[in-house]
Amino acid sequence: MILSELKTSIERVELLKNIVRPFAERASKHDQEATFPVENIEDLKKSGYHTLTVPAQFGGLDISLLELVQLQETIARADGSTALAIGWHMGIVKHLGEKRSWEPGMFQTFCEEVLRDGVLINNAASESGTGSPTRGGKPETTAFRKGNGWVITGRKTFTTMSPVLDYFVVSASIEGSNEIGNFLIHKDRKGLLIEETWDSIAMRGTGSHDLVLSNVEIPDANLVEYITPGKKQATGWLLHIPACYLGIAKAAQEYAIRFASSYSPNSIEGTIADLPFVKQKIGEMELYIQQSQHYLYSVARKWDESNEEDRQKCERNLGQLNIQW
Known part of the structure; x- marks a missing residue:
């Protein structure tokens, strides 16, 4: 099944969960050996994932920023390195589609190559x-x-x-x-x-x-x-980075809960998940993740609902504040 053939973002997220499940099994080996997960990228390309941010006028799906961060988070829960890697391609294509800073013919040719040949940038x-x-x-x-x-x-x-x-x-x-x-x-x-x-x-x-x-x-x-180097611009596509980290945090939370639910030292009855202190820490993890997810999703949704004039205002405000990242 190709992701772009599905009608809703919910369906695409659910299919992606199945596609990336093997990534988690491969992640440890790639991390230990510092090797690149070529097979993960190939699996994503076979599913058409790399085409989702291509503008609709050139044959892509032109997904929203909110959906992009949700999909990137899904990949990161399986393997953070793969998510961060493919996220750059996904975000840059989305950014170029919004800004249209390249000569139109050059950008169209590039998009056609993404769809036809699976090129990455x-x-x-x-x-x-x-x-x-x-x-x-x-x-x-x-x-x-x-x-x-x-x-x-x-x-x-x-x-x-x-x-x-x-x-x-x-x-x-x-x-x-x-x-x-x-x-x-x-x-x-x-x-x-x-x-x-x-x-x-x-x-x-x-x-x-x-x-x-x-x-x-x-x-x-x-x-x-x-x-212009150092010029701060409102660039929504960079939210693919915190989306990756949120996915990693959720995977870490899941691991911690699995461990707590299975570890049973002989000094207690049951597992450490039954201890009040551990329950408190699990609850704190959930609170932080819920806060982070709400903030990330709301910013992405606001970007999707804004127009170019709103984004230009944001750019001017950033310039006046002289924010140093």
């Missing part, structure tokens, strides 16, 4: 020398003109889902100017290399390796947009 913006791009650091990755195209050189860190990505949106400083551009680069371009550097304490299965670009040549049209 992620941004490559972070660098070891600049830190988070949201704080305004200028990329050390450079782009210069050559004929009717561009030549890109640099190194990007935290390139999540890199083992299976087809496209990278790379931020680079344009030589001879103060401008910064986002460049769309296909994985097969000569000079592009994934260096397997990812060896973290947690989320080890995200495949967030380094992207190395050595004189990678791309067409002029692949400069898809100019960007």
